[in-house]
Amino acid sequence: MNLKQPEAIVLKRPSQLKKYVTIALVIIILWGSARFANFSLIDIIENFHQAGRLLKQMFGKPAWNYAPKVIPPLLETIQMAIVSSLLGAIVAFPLALLASSNFTENKVINQITRFILNIFRTIPSMVLASLFVAIFGSGNFAGVAALFIFSFGLISKLLYESIEAIDQGQVEAIVSLGGNKLTVLRYGIVPQILPQFISYTLYTFEVNVRAAAVLGYVGAGGIGQFYERAYAFRYFDRVGIIVIITFVTVLIIDFISSQIRKGLV
Amino acid sequence: MMNQEMIVLPKKPRSNSLKKTLFYIITISLFVWSLDSVNYIGVMGTAAATFKAMMKGLITPDWAYLKDLSVDGLPYAVVETVTIAISGTFVSAILAIPIALIASQNIVGAKFSKIGKYIITMIRTFPEIILALIFIGIVGPGAPAGILALGVHSIGMLGKLFSESIESMDAGVKEAVESCGGNKMEVLFRAIIPQVSAEFISYTLFRFETNMRAASTLGVVGAGGFGAPLIFAIIALQWSRTFTIVIVLIVTVTLIDLLSGSIRKKLV
Secondary structure: OOOOOOOOOOOOOOOOHHHHHHHHHHHHHHHHHHHHOOOOHHHHHHOHHHHHHHHHHHHOOOOHHHHHHHHHHHHHHHHHHHHHHHHHHHHHHHHHHHHOOOOOOOHHHHHHHHHHHHHHHHOOHHHHHHHHHHHHOOOHHHHHHHHHHHHHHHHHHHHHHHHHOOOHHHHHHHHHOOOOHHHHHHHHHHHHHHHHHHHHHHHHHHHHHHHHHHHHHHOOOOOHHHHHHHHHOOOHHHHHHHHHHHHHHHHHHHHHHHHHHHHHO | OHHHHHOOOOOOOOOOHHHHHHHHHHHHHHHHHHHHHOOOOOOOOOHHHHHHHHHHHHHOOOHHHHHOOOOOOHHHHHHHHHHHHHHHHHHHHHHHHHHHHHOOHHHHOHHHHHHHHHHHHHHHHOOHHHHHHHHHHHHOOOHHHHHHHHHHHOHHHHHHHHHHHHHOOOHHHHHHHHHOOOOHHHHHHHHHHHHHHHHHHHHHHHHHHHHHHHHHHHHHHOOOOOHHHHHHHHHOOOHHHHHHHHHHHHHHHHHHHHHHHHHHHHHO
16 A cells, blocks of 8 residues: 555646637627627617507507408418429439439539539529519519529538438448449438428428518519518508518418427427 | 248338328328419510520629729628628627526426527517518618617527527536535536537527528618619619629628638537
8 A cells, every 4th residue: 555645736727818819809890890880779779769659550550451461462472482392392302312422422523513502592582583583574483483492402401411411321231232323212311311301391391481471572472562562652550460460370380380390300 | 942932021011101191192282282373474575685684794793893892882782791690690699698598498497488489489480571671660771770680580590599508408517516505606607608608609600601691681671781782783684783792692601601610610
């Protein structure tokens, strides 16, 4: 028993310099941004009484008799979202396969596909919609086209990430039994990603309902154009009813869709 | 070789097939019902010319606009968009923390946290463009309205993610601090914040990426950023300018995605 006296452990404090520099940098960026954008808390607090007035105009006495007129464009909005998400999902599937490195074992094709998908995902659907309105004329076709492009961009991205995360063992098992690419796809990949695929499509549908509701602002169909008209003519009671009905619909759709998604994954 | 016949394969489970068929039938009928509403009125008579003009615009960027450093130039609009996204994200991150605490089961209890969760869902569902219009009615058109719209709308997502990360933190650390005699403030600063701060920052950065895209749309309704010049260019059929803005938008958003993504990777 000759326990040595343990040497005193000296803990060196890690350098705090990096931390302080980071914090200072973040504060400078935040402060600079607020200054540049003329964001001042005082202005907002001073003007806040206007918020009450506007909200009262909108929701104090909504024009309930206007509600029946809102239903058809609302259904149109939902239909636009359904068509664009489903078509988007169909196109997304092959693209996701091309983008996933474990199915298409060609780095160049993977990267090119991802690059194109990224570009499509980056352009806001509002911008796409206004470009399509210039080509197809105003109407819901332009909106559907814009949402379709956004949908396949989003679904393919989510999907190829899931394909890359599948259990490769099942694929190897099929390959070792002599399966070709198609058999691998059918029995190795599809069963593993199908629930996620449906879930992503539903998620995109939720996003599309919300997007379709505002696309009318640039003339691309749906309830947005009613909203824009009512706002432009300062019929705030109508704006109120449109906002309420849209909001409740989106809430219900989100609820149903997320319930189905929970059951899936 | 005859042995193979002996293998009896297990029967395929059939329980799900009815549900599956029903699912497909519903989906297809919904699709058909919806397809009916999409009225393809054909391309406009001017479409071919428009498309040609667009392609020409795509290959001839509007350099003068790109180099214009004044308030009316593109660089100003880009910086404004970025600042709207930064400030909006910051506002929402600050506002989301108390709301996330209210929505966390391990902080306020199961019943009360439900109310918080409902509030967060409702905020998330409210379209940000409509929020922007409401705020334009309050503070007038310009960047502050966009910041407020993003700031409020983003609470919906940040609040949800924050509360999930609070709910999943290790309760042991909190108990350890308490058992050493730590008071509420010490619990907050020594147990809760160190555990969740990395995730909070990561989520905030992620939301910042999303807000960059949103900030470029908000300008359409007059809430600052390069949405407004973009829409004006499209309406005026100035395709060189339109595509200059679109390309700059794609490059800016992609760069910010890369930058923020690399920071997020280091954090978690």
